[in-house]
Amino acid sequence: MLNVLSLKGLEEDIMDIRIDDLNGPEIKGLLQEHLNNMHEISPPESVHALDLSALKAPDVTLWSVWIEGELAGCGALKKIGPSHGEIKSMRTSQKHLRKGVAANLLAHILQESRRRQYTRLSLETGTEPEFQPAHRLYERFGFEACSPFGEYIEDPNSVFYTRTLQQFSPA
Template sequence: MRIMIDDLTGSEVIGLLETHVAEMADQSPADSMHALDVAALRKPEITFWSAWEGTELAGCVAIKELDPLHGEIKSMRTTANWRGRGVASKLLRHILDESRSRGYARLSLETGSSEFYLPAVRLYERYGFEHCGPFADYEADPHSVFMTMSLR
């Protein structure tokens, strides 16, 4: 699998992100939905990667730099054809390595709290993320789960 920085211009990647945002909007109340659209992912503090198997898009992930020592996982998504085949684990390992190489002390994330999000929460727990309180600009929300991992 090839994981590469992506410029967010390809139709397959844009389609995956549009599907992601729509599904997150269906699963969370509007004021608790924190998925970023393509325009928001193009900000300079965000690095976005796509994952490819041959010419087929398998998934994506982004890191938002909150400060020089703290990153946030954004837009982690596997395409429908590649679910259950280890793509999310590969993407997560990739951004953990990238975060360490950037010198981050901590990597955090926000995800939903409903049963729909449970597989994601379990994946993050398997990799050593721990539940925490809100970080950055987030506020406590019963529809959100906040997790963090020390990288040192």
């Protein structure tokens, strides 16, 4: 369990970040909302969000974030190379926006990427105005714009980010 302070009213919220088996109705609903929203915002050829079956692949781990028993968000880490991971399906529920859900989950994914000894973590997101909060979040965490990676190609509706990860060895 991760204990964080909410910025609104400084009340203490307990964020429970856990690996999700993707079988619960809450996570299925949030992921469907994510897919629907991506298709509303972006042209079909520019939607790279993974569906439920793709998120269940052995090279993907999805975490869900829970606050007081409610699903607050989710995010996934996909292995795309021996030392390269990709962030997928980052989503915060409407009720829990601006409570630090995405930032705490991103910090967790970065920590897990280092544990897996990845040296690079990358992602693709949209260019539409709705994606600006995501851009700011990733930039705040040290991600920089980059060229398409993996199987992606140049797309005017996509922006790509990457970050080199430092490996820390115990003293």
